Amino acid sequence: MKVVVDMNKCQDHGQCVFAAPDVFSMDDEGHLVYVSDADDTLRDEVEEAADVCPLQAIRIEA
Amino acid sequence: MTGRIVVAGASMGGLRAAEQLRAAGWSGAITMVGDEPHMPYNRPPLSKEVLAGKAPFESLAFTPKAAAADVEWRLGTRAVAARLAERTVTLDDGSTLPYDGLVIATGMRPRRLGCPGPLTGRHTVRTLADAQGLRDALTRPGVRVVVVGAGFIGCEVAATAVGLGVREVTVVDPLPLPMVGPLGEQLGRALLKRHEERRVRFVLGTGVAGFEGDPGAPPSGGGGRVTGVVLSDGTVLPADVVVESVGSVANVEWLEGNGLDLSDGVLTDGQLRVGGRPEVVAVGDVARFPNARYDGVPRRVEHWSIPTDTAKHAAKALVAHLTGAQAELAPFAPLPTFWSDQHEFRLQSFGAPVLGKDDVRILDGDLDGDVLVGYHAGGLLVGVVALGGQAAAMGAARYRAQLLKQPALTA
Numbered sequence: 379m380k381v382v383v384d385m386n387k388c389q390d391h392g393q394c395v396f397a398a399p400d401v402f403s404m405d406d407e408g409h410l411v412y413v414s415d416a417d418d419t420l421r422d423e424v425e426e427a428a429d430v431c432p433l434q435a436i437r438i439e440a
Numbered sequence: 441m442t443g444r445i446v447v448a449g450a451s452m453g454g455l456r457a458a459e460q461l462r463a464a465g466w467s468g469a470i471t472m473v474g475d476e477p478h479m480p481y482n483r484p485p486l487s488k489e490v491l492a493g494k495a496p497f498e499s500l501a502f503t504p505k506a507a508a509a510d511v512e513w514r515l516g517t518r519a520v521a522a523r524l525a526e527r528t529v530t531l532d533d534g535s536t537l538p539y540d541g542l543v544i545a546t547g548m549r550p551r552r553l554g555c556p557g558p559l560t561g562r563h564t565v566r567t568l569a570d571a572q573g574l575r576d577a578l579t580r581p582g583v584r585v586v587v588v589g590a591g592f593i594g595c596e597v598a599a600t601a602v603g604l605g606v607r608e609v610t611v612v613d614p615l616p617l618p619m620v621g622p623l624g625e626q627l628g629r630a631l632l633k634r635h636e637e638r639r640v641r642f643v644l645g646t647g648v649a650g651f652e653g654d655p656g657a658p659p660s661g662g663g664g665r666v667t668g669v670v671l672s673d674g675t676v677l678p679a680d681v682v683v684e685s686v687g688s689v690a691n692v693e694w695l696e697g698n699g700l701d702l703s704d705g706v707l708t709d710g711q712l713r714v715g716g717r718p719e720v721v722a723v724g725d726v727a728r729f730p731n732a733r734y735d736g737v738p739r740r741v742e743h744w745s746i747p748t749d750t751a752k753h754a755a756k757a758l759v760a761h762l763t764g765a766q767a768e769l770a771p772f773a774p775l776p777t778f779w780s781d782q783h784e785f786r787l788q789s790f791g792a793p794v795l796g797k798d799d800v801r802i803l804d805g806d807l808d809g810d811v812l813v814g815y816h817a818g819g820l821l822v823g824v825v826a827l828g829g830q831a832a833a834m835g836a837a838r839y840r841a842q843l844l845k846q847p848a849l850t851a
Contacts, residue, residue, distance in 0.1 A: 390830055392834070408830035429748050
């Protein structure tokens, strides 16, 4: 599963980190880092992360 | 699977409900009824990025999940009546939709001030059209803006107006501090200071008695354009643009006549079911639901996280009923969360600070800088609010797990 975050939209709210901690995390400065090539078993979590993103910046491609 | 679920309301709660009905296994028809002409879009940017001219509409539209691609959209039309006993919804075009399941997702509309005076020049911020109209007004040179209501929306609009270069922005509220209802006095004072330092003027402890308009226009009946706001002490604040951010009213009139409790939104049980009817559920800010995490008192919650949380739970409950599954769902117990961006700082909240306003403790930092505030009830932490930059917000997030683990509060 390919995970895409529109970094022009992302404002580092961090809601995705709660929903899918295996895919999304915050670096020391509080900026988002994520795994773009995520395991398919994490699809439910990533969908949840996309739902709860305040900026709606997360997309799942394939 | 045959049958139809009607979703009344095609904003975020309605869309999430449709998606979650599919996720819960409903393969029958889904019909969405929405009064706005647009597909569902994200509203928080309306008082910020859209007003500031930084977000075009395309950037706000939600992308519906693939599973909901076959949903029927009836936009630009709204539900005007329902007969729950007969399982029908009547639309404003006169058509009647029979249903097997009904999702109530009609949301809220802005409350308007009933005091006398002209209507032109007075704005609210709920829809894209509202925000575009207000932006046009704010970007005229030399406008004087009065915001009535010092809640989150009012303060966001005031901050955005200052950011647009508006020189005179005044916020009026009968309460003594901004956002004091949800956040309490300490943060209210800290927020007042920050806004004043950024050229927002406040007139607090004062209500609005009326509006003044162009001379020559009829004094009442909505004639003319607003020129001033008359305060309850008789003072007149000159104004070219007035923003009314004084709360909201639930869109429930269409449900009248069914014996429901519509006193504040639509009352639900702990599974978001309405009126003891398992085929009717409510989602989003129109739903007044008991939260098993707290005291069980039904409340409406106007946070952005609630449409998604309620849709997920309500869809499971509704599909279980319609498919005859005997799934016993745990009571609905979401952890509320909200944020607000004002000037360059962010408020980030987890839990229910409003339930712990009598026991407020600074957990980290100080009120003049980045600060983390804890709200307690019965000695237990029930809510955390961060004010400041990203470090403060991350601090609040560290308390989220603790808030999730705590035993339910009892009244």
